Amino acid sequence: MVTIVLDRLADVIQRQIQEEVNLVRGVRKEVDYLSSKLNTIRNVLEDAERRRYKDKTIQSWLNKLEDVSYDIDDVLDEWNYAILKHQIERSTSKHEVCPFTPSSCFCFNNVATRRDIAKKIKGLKERLNGIVNEKDVFNFIVNQPVDNAQESTRVRSTSLVDVSEIHGRENDRDVLVSKLMLEVVGQQPQVGPRVVSIVGVGGIGKTTLAQLVYNDDRLVNVSELKIWVCVSDVFDEVRIAKAILEIVAGRSSDLNELESLLNCLKDSISGKKFILVLDDVWTEDYAKWEPLRNALNCSDPGSKILVTTRSERVARLMHTAETHHLGQLSDDDCWMLMKRAAFYGRSEEECEGLQYIGKKIANKCKGLPLAAKVLGSLLRFKDTKEEWGCILDSQIWELREAEVELFPHLFLSYNELSPSMKQCFSYCAIFPKDSKIDVEMLIRMWMALGFLGSTRSTSELELRGKEYFNNLRMRSFFQDYMEFRGRVTCKMHDIVHDFAQFLRKTKSHNLDGRVEARKNASFQAYDPSLVPR
Template sequence: MVDAILSVALGRLSDIIEERIGEEINLIKGVKKEVRSLSSELTTIRSVLEDAEKRRYNDKEKSIQNWLNKLEDLSYDVDDIEGSENFVAPRPKVFSFIPRSCFRFNKVATRHDIAVKIKGLKERLDLIVKEKERYGFTLGTVGQVANPRESERDRSTSFVNPKEIQGQESGPDVVSIVGTGGIGKTTLSQLVYNDDRVINCFELRIWICVSDVFDEVRIAKGIVEILEGSSTDVNELEALLQRVTNSISRKRFLLVLDDVWTEDRSKWEPIKNCLKSGSPGSKILVTTRSERVARMMGTIETHGLGQLSDTDCWLLMQQIAFYGRREEERVRLQDIGKNIANKCKGLPLAAKVLGSLLRFKDTMEEWENVLNSEIWQLEKAEVDLFPHLLLSYNELSPAMKLCFSYCSIFPKDWVIDVKKLIRMWMALGCLGSSGRPGELELRGQEYFDTLRMRSFFQDIVEDDDGMSCKMHDIVHDFAQFLMKNKSHNLEDPSLISQIKVNRSLFCCKELPSEDLLDFVTCLRVLSLLKCGLEEIPAYVANLIHLRYLDLSYNWLTPQALQTICELYNLQTLYLRCCELKEIQMELGNLIQLRHLDLSGDTLIPQVLQSICKLYNLQTLYLSGCELEEIPRELGNLIQLRELDLSYNGDIKELPDTICNLHELETLKLEDCASLSGLPQEIHRLKNLRHLFNEFTKDLCQIPQGFEQLTALLTLLQFNAGRGSSKLGYLKKLNQLSGHLTLWILLHGPDDVKEAQKAELINKKHIKELEICFINEIEGSDGEELVKNEAMEALQPHPDLQRLWIFGYGGTKFPNWITSSLSHLMSLEIRDCYHCSTLPPLGKLPCLERLDVWNMNGLEFLNREFLGISGNNNAFVPSSSVVIGFPKLKTLWLKFCSRWKEWEDITAEEATNSAFSIMPCLKELKIVASGLTTLPHQLLRKASALENLTIVGSLHLSEHYEVKNGSGWSSLSHIPHVKVDPVEFLKEEPVEYVRRNLRPTALQV
C-alpha cells in the first residue's frame, strides 16, 4: 500500500532532478544533490516493501506498522513539494493572465523554505533507513507483488484441442461459484460433491484444493493420485496429464477445483485439454472470488453466491455460541444474540467467528460489548475472519491495495459514486503520477473494475449519470481494520461518517467542531456534504495541499467562496446545489482544476466567463443552472472530456466553438427543451461517444456532418423529418448501443428511402428501440403504402431486446416483428389506430412482456396471434411440443374499445399435451375493452396464471362478477382475480406515463 504513494514521490523527485519544478529551486546550492540522495534511498527501501507489507498485520508490537506509517507520511510530504511550489508562481506560461496580486505571499513557501523542507525530508529518511535494518526485511520485486511460481516460463505439453484452434470450444462444461471470502463457496461445493444424486450421476469424482498458486504439476498429480488410489513420484507435467487422460477416458466425471485464483489462461489450458477424453456430461465445478477467473476458465454458468438472512445467520451463530449452555442462559442471551447476528450482514464466516467469540463470554455485559463494537475492533475478527479477506487483498497490486483501503472513509451502506471515488483516488496519489489527460481516470476505472470483479464492491448500479456501488459491511470492516492505525473517530456520534483517514475527511449532515480539525493541515480530500454550511470553515484556508473538495448541498454565500479561490492545488471541486446565484470571479485562478460541478446553481454570465479560463478542466457539470446562453469562450477548454448542460430549458443554441473540443467524449443535453439544433461543424468532435439528448423535442436542425460521428455509442433520441434532420444520417453510426428513441414525421416516399438508408438492422449493439410517429401525412395519395413501407424499412438487428411502437399510422405491422426478433423480451404497441389485427407474436421465443394500448382498429383477436401453425379447427401434428408465447409472463391489453372478440381454442386442443400456450403467463390485465367473454380454454391452458385484472369493461365485469357472475366458475381457478366495471388503473408505472407524453413542439 505504501508502495503506491512511494512511486508518486519518486516521480516528483524525478521532476525536480530534471528541472521541471522551477528554476527557483535550482538556485539553492546542494538541493539537487539532496534530491538525488532522497530518490536513491527511497528506491532502495521500495525493494523491501513487499516483505514489510506482508508482516505489518502479524506484527504484535506494531513496530513495522509504525515504520511503514512514517515512510508513508514522508512519501506524501515529498509529493507535496510541488504543492508548495505552486504558491511561488503559476507554472505554465499560458496562465500568465493571472495577476500576481491574487497570490497571498504571506502564506507561500519561499525558495529557501523549499530547500529547507527537502533537507528536512532527507534527515527523516535517514532515520527511517536506519530503523529498517532492525527488521531484516528480505528483498523482493520492486513495485509489484509477484509469485516466483507464477513468473516461471509456461510449461509446454503435447495436449492441444484442434477445435479451439478453429475457434470452437469443447470438453466438459465448467460451472463456477463466485463470491467474496467467507460467503460459503467451499461449503456449498462440498454439499454438492457429497449429494447422493451427484454420487449416482458420476462414475468418478475428484476434489482438488487449488489455492492461490495454480501449480499445474501439483494439480495434475493430485488428480492422478485420487483416480489411481495411490501416491506418485512423477513430477513431469506431460506424463501426469497422459495418466489423467487414460484414467478418465470414456467415463463421466465431476472435478471440483476449489479456490482458484489465477487469471492466466495458459496455465489452465493443458489441464483442460487433457480432460476432454471423459464421457459427455462430465462437469468441472470451480469456486473462486473473481469473475475474471470464472470467465478465463470458460464458465458456461456462473452462480453468484448470495448472503444469508439475519435469521439464518443467527441459527448458524447460536449453534456455536450456545454450545453446552443451559436453557436459561440461552433464553437470557437470545435477544441480544439476534442483534449481534445482524452485524454479520449475511456472511456465514462472520457468523461462525462471532459465535466462537461469544461461546466463551458468559455475562450480558460481555455480549453487549460485542454488540456495541465494530467487527474490525474485535480481536477474534483479526485472527479468524480477516485472514480470509487478506488472501484476496494480498493478490492486489500496491496501488489497488491503497485504493481499496481508502474506501473505509465512507459510512457503512453508503452509495458510492464511482466517478467521485476515482477522483478521490487521484487526489490522494493512489493512481500514480499524472500522464496524458484522462490517463489517470482510465487507470482508476481499471482498478475499480478489478476490485469489483474480486467482490470488494457490490450492488452495482449503472445509468445515464454513471455508476454507483456499495461495500458489504464486513468488507468495510476489513478496510477499517487495514486503516485502524491511521483513523480518528470524530467525537459527534450523529455524523453519518465518523472516520478521518490520514489525509482524508468525510462528513455528512453535521460539521465537527473546529477544535477537532486543527491538525488536518495535510488534508488532500475533504467532503462536507449536507452540513448546513453558509460560510466556509476557517481551517479550510490552511489546507494548501487540498486537491478534492466537495461542499455540495450546503447554502453557501458568494463571499464564502473567496477561501476556495485560494486553494490553488484543487483538482476537483463539487458545489452542487449550493443555492449559489453568483461565484467569485477568482474561481478562474484555480488553474489545476480538472473536475468542476456547479449543477443546480443559478449562474450569471460573468461566472461562465471565469470558468472558461480553467484550461485544464476535463469535466464540467452545469446541469440545471438556468442558463440561457453558452459563451463562445467555452471552446477554449480544449482538455474537456465531459460537458453536462442538461436541464437548462432556455438554451436555444450551442456556440460553434464547442466544435473545438476535440477531446470531448460525453455531451449531456437532456431536457434542453428549447435547443433547436447542433453546430454545423459537429463532425469535428471525432471522439464524441455519448450524446445524452432525451427530451429535446425541438432538436431538429441536425447537420449532415452528424453522420461522421462514427465513434458515437450513445444517442438517446433522434428527431427525423423536421428541419434538416434525416434518418439517413444514422447509416454509419453502427456502434450505437443501449437505448435509441426515434421521433419520425413522414412527409412522403422520400422518407421511405431515408428509413432504408438508416440501416437499423446493422446496429447490433442497440438493445432497446422506440419508434414514434408524429402527425403523419394525411389524405395524400399512397399514404398507407408510405407508412407501411417506412415501417418495414426500420427493421432492427435480431439481437434487439425491447421494442416500443407508438403512433404508427399504417394498416399492418411489419413482417420483421415475428420473423427476425428472436431475442425480443418486451414489446409495447401504443396508439396504432389503423391496424385491425395483431401479428403472430406467439412465435417470439423470448418475449416476456406484451403491452397493447389504444389499438382502436382491433375488433377481433384471432388464433394467429398465438403464433402456432394450423387451420381453424386443429393444430398440425408434430413429434414435439409446440409452444405459443413460450416465455410470456405479463400481458396487458388496454383501451382497445372496439375489441369485441378473442378467439378461443377448442376443448380438444386444450387437453392435447402436444401443444402449450402461454405456459409462463403470470399476469393478464384487460382495461376498457368491448369484450363480452374471455377465451376460457386458452386461459385454462395458461396454467401458471396468478393475477387476472378486468377493469373498465362493462360486459366482462357483469359476466365475471366475483362469485356471482355467470362466467365466474371459468375463472375461479385463478388465485387472484380483480373485476371492476368502472375503475381504471389509478396509477400506471412511471415509465409508461412518461412514454405516453408526446412532445407537443413536434406537432405541426
C-alpha cells in the same frame, strides 16, 4: 503511498527539465537520494504490509514511513505550484518592459522559494534516512516472484462436511446440482468439460457450498468419477495433476514432470465422465491453467468442473459457462450458525436468557457465515448478559477475534492488490456503511488524492480509475453494482467495510485528517462540484 511519491518525484523532475527552470538548485543529489531510499523501501513493502498487523513495531515503522511519504508529497505539491507560477510570471514578463530593475521582485521570490523547498527536502532526507536504517532491524524479505513449487501454508479443504452444520444454502445447492446434472444439447459439439463457477467474497461460504453439492446424492449416478482438489493461492500444476490422477487411477504417481503427468492423465480419463471440484482458485495466469484444461478435454463431453473463487476474472479465465454469485445468508440463518457455537454446553435456562441479545449480535454478521462462526466462538466464553452486551455494542473491527480469525480471510484478497489499489480500497472506509457509492465520484476522489498516479492526462487517469474499480469489484470488494440513467453505483458489504476501517485504524493517527485536507484542496482541479460542503 511510497509508490505514488516515487512516481511524482520522477514527474516533477521531468517537468522541471522540460520547463527549463531550476527551483531547487543544489539539492538534486538529495532528490536522487529520496528516490533511491524509497525504492529500497518499496522492495520490502510487501513483506512489511503482510507483517504489520501482527507486529506493532512494524506497524509503527510503517506509520512513520506513511507520514514522511505524505510530507514528501506536500513538498512536491509546492514544487509543482512553484513551476506553474514560474511559467505564468515568465510569460507575463515577456510583455512588460522595466529598464531599471527587470523582474527584481520575481527573482527575489524565486530565490526564496528555492531555499524553502531545499530546506524541506534536506529535512525529509534526514527523517527518511532514519527510517531506512531502522528497516534493517526487521529482516524484511525482498519482494520476489512467487515460487510455483512453494507449498501453500494455508489449510487445504477436503470434500468432507457435516451437513447438519450448514444452514441457508439449500436453494444454492439445488441450483448448482441442477447445473451439474444438465446435459447441454447444442448445434456445436462441446469441447471439454463444462465449467460452473461459484464466486463470492471471502468467508461467504463458497467451499462449504461446494462440499454440500459434492456430497449430494443426486450426483451419485451422474458421473463415473468425483474428484476434489484444493488449489489454493499457489497454482501448482504438477500437484493438481497428481491429485486428479491419484483418484482416477486409484494410486499415487511417481511422475514429477508436468508433460509426463498430463499425458498419463489424458490416457486415464479419456472418454470418462467426471465431476471435478477445483476449490479456492486464485491464479489469473491463463498459461498455468491451459495445459491442464487441454489434458481434461479428452474426457466425456458430459463432464463438469465446479470452481470456487473470489474473483470473477478467474471465473472468466477458466472459460466458465455459468457463474453462480453466492449471496448472503439471512439473519435467522446466521443466528442458527452462531448459536451452535455460542450455546454449546449451556443449560436451556442460560440459552433463553441470552437469546434476545444473541439474535441482535447475529444481525452484525450481515449474512457472512464466517463472521457468524467467529462471533459464536467468541460468545461461547462470555457468560453474562453484560459481556454479550459489550460484543453487541462493539464494532466488529474493534474485536481482537476479528483480527485473528475473520480478517485474515479478507487479507488474502487484499494482499493480491497492487499498492495503489490497496490505497484505493482502504480509502472507501470513509463512506457510511450500506451507502450507495457513486463510482464516477469515487474515481475522481482517487484522482484528486493522487492514488492513480501523477500523469497530467485526465482521461488517462479516469481510464486507470475505472480499471482499478473493476478489478476491486471483480474480486468481490464491491457489490450491488447498478447502472441507471447513466449513473453507476455500488455498495460494500458491511464486513468488507469493517475490514477497510480496520486497515485505516492501523495507519498513522493523523492520516484521515491529512487525506481529507488534501482531497478538499485537490478537488477543484477536477470538478468543483465535488468539493464537500
